[in-house]
Amino acid sequence: MKKWILVAVAVFFTVLTLLLGLGLWGYQQLQQFSRSALVLDMPQELQLEHGTSYHRLGQELQQRGLLQYDWRWKLLGKWQPQLTAIRSGLYEINPGDTPLSLLTKLVVGDEKRFSFTLVEGKTVKEWQQYLQQLPHLRMDPQPFITVLQQQGDTSAKPEGKFFPDTYQYRAGTDVSSLLTQSYQMMQQQLQTIWNGREQGLPLETPYQLLILASIIEKETGKADERSLISAVFINRLRKGMRLQTDPTVIYGMGDAFDGNITRKDLQQETPFNTYRIPGLPPTPIAAPGKESLLAAAHPADVKYLYFVSRNDGSHVFSETLAEHNRAVDRYQRRRK
Template identity: 55%
Template sequence: MKKTITTRLLASLIPLFAIFCLSGYWFATDLIAFQKQPLLITQSQPLKVESGTSVIKLAQQLEQQGLIQDSWKVKYLVKLEPKLASIKTGYYQLLPSDTLETLFKRLRLGQEAVFTLTLIEGKSIKEWQHTFAKSEHLVFGTDDFNQVLINNGDTSGLPEGKFYPETFHYHAGDSVQTVLQRSFDMMQMSLKQAWEGRDADLALTSPYELLIIASIIEKETGKPEERDWVSAVFNNRLKKGMRLQTDPTVIYGMGDRYKGNITRKDLREATAFNTYQIDGLPPTPIAAPSRASLFAAANPAKVDYLYFVSRNDGSHVFSATLKAHNRAVNEFQRKKK
C-alpha cells in the first residue's frame, strides 16, 4: 500500500519537475535574449557611471531614460552571469549598435569614451588655449602651459613653440597638463632629432634657435615643397648678416592690434619681434612648428636665394638678387609688368 502511494506521489511530481525545468530553461533563454536586444537609441549619447552605482541600479536608470525595458530582469541576469555585476565607474559612450551585453562588457573592462583634441601646427599658445577651452571633459589647472615647463625643469616662462602639434586622445577627467606633457615630450624628441641631424653649414647655435626658425618657416610656408627653400632664404640671410624681414614675426609682435593688414608704420615700429627692425632672430618662436618645418630648418636647401614673395596662391617666387625680387614684387604684389 505504502509503495503504491509513493509511486503515485513520484508520478505526480515528475510533471511538476519537468514544468519547473522547462520554465527555468525558458526564463534563462529569455534573459539571454534580453541582454542581446539593441538599446532604444538612434544616436550616440554619454553615460556617466558614478562611484557606488551597481549594475542593477544602472539598469533602472537606463529604463527611466527609455533606453531599455524590463530592467528587473538584470537582477536575474546577474545571477545567471555573476561577472556582469562588475562594472567600473567612468564616462562612457552609448552607441546605436549597443546591446546590454556589449555595454556591460565595456563597463566591466572599463573601456571609457575616448575624446580627441587637435593642436594645429602654425598656431600660437593663445590660439591653442581657445582650442582647449572648447574641449569637453578636461580638467584645467592654473597656467597649464607654464606649469608643464616648470615640471620639466624649464623656468623660462616662455612656452611658445615648445609643444608639438598633433591630435591627442584623452578620457573624461584627464587634466590639460596630461595632454600637454605628451605634446611637450613629442616636441623635445623631434627637436633633438632635427638638431642632431642638422646641416654643418647651419647658421644657428642652439636647438632653441632652430625652434624659432622652424616656427617662422611654418608661418611662411604655403606649400610643403617650399619649406626647405624658405629655410634656405633665412639661413642665407643670417650668414650674410641680413635682417630676416618676415611679416609673420611683425604680426606676432603686434598681438591683438593686428586686424588683417600690416602698414608701413607697423613695419617701422620697434618691437622685439619686428625682424624689419631687429638683427638676427626674434626672442621666441611665434607658433608651433610641425616636424616637417623642424627638419627643413635643420637642413636648408642648397640654393642661393635671399628673397621670396607670394604669388597669392600659396606659392612663392624665390630670388637670389634684389633686382629679380623687385621684378617679382612688381608682378605679383604691385601688379606691374
C-alpha cells in the same frame, strides 16, 4: 502503495518537466534579453558616479527608455555576477549596444574617449582658447606655464615648445598631463633633428632651430616650399642680412594687428620686427610641425635670398634684388 508510488513518480516527473521547460524558457528569454540591442538611435553619454549599484544602473537605463528593468535584468546579475562589478566614469552608449556589451564595457572601465588636435602654426594663446572650449577637460589658468615649471624649464616662455599633434583623454583628465606629453615630444623631436642637422648652419642652439622652424611654418603651407623658405633665411643669416619676414612683425604686434601691416608697423622697434633687428627673433612665433623642423635643419641647396607670394599659397623665389622686384611688381603691385 504501488499506485501511490507511481502517482508520486508521475507527479515528480511532471513537475520536473515543467521546471526544466520553465528553466529553458527563462534561459532563452535571458539570452535574448542580454543580446538584444538597446533602444536608441544615436549615442548617449552615461555618467556612473562612484558607488552606483548594478540595480540602480538598470533603473536608470529604464528611465531613459533603453530597456525594461525587470526580472531578466536581475537574473542576469545573478547568473553572471561578474557583470555587476561596474566601475564609475563617463561612458558612451552606442546604437547596437546590448545589455551584455554595455555591462562588459562598464566592468572593464572602457570609458568614453575624447580627442583634441594642437594644430601646427598656431600660437600658445590660440591653443589655450581652443582648449578652454573642450568638454570634460580640467583646466588651470596657465597650463602651458605650469608644464614648463613642472619640467624644470625656467624660461617661462612656452611659445613653440609644444608638439602639434592629436591627443586623447578621458573625462576629468588634467590638461597639464596631456601638455606634458606634447612638451616632451617636442623636446625629443627637436633634439633628434638638431643632432642630424646639416653641418655649418648659422644656428647655435636647438632653440634657434626651433625659432627658425616656427617662421617657416608661418610663411608657407606648401610642403615642397619649406626647404626653399628655409634656404632663403639661412642664406640671409649667413650674409648678415635681416630676415624681413612679415609673420614675426605680426606676432610682435599682438592684438594690435588688424589684418594689415603698414609702413609704420615695419618701422616699430619691437624684438620681433625682423625688418629692424638683426638675426632671429627672441622666441618662436608659433608651433612648428615636424616637417618645418626638418626644413630648418636641412635647407635646400639654392642661392635664393628673396621670395614673394603669388597670392595662391605659393611663392616666387629670387637670387637677386632686381629679380625679386620684378616678381613683386607682377604679383603684388600687379604691373606687367
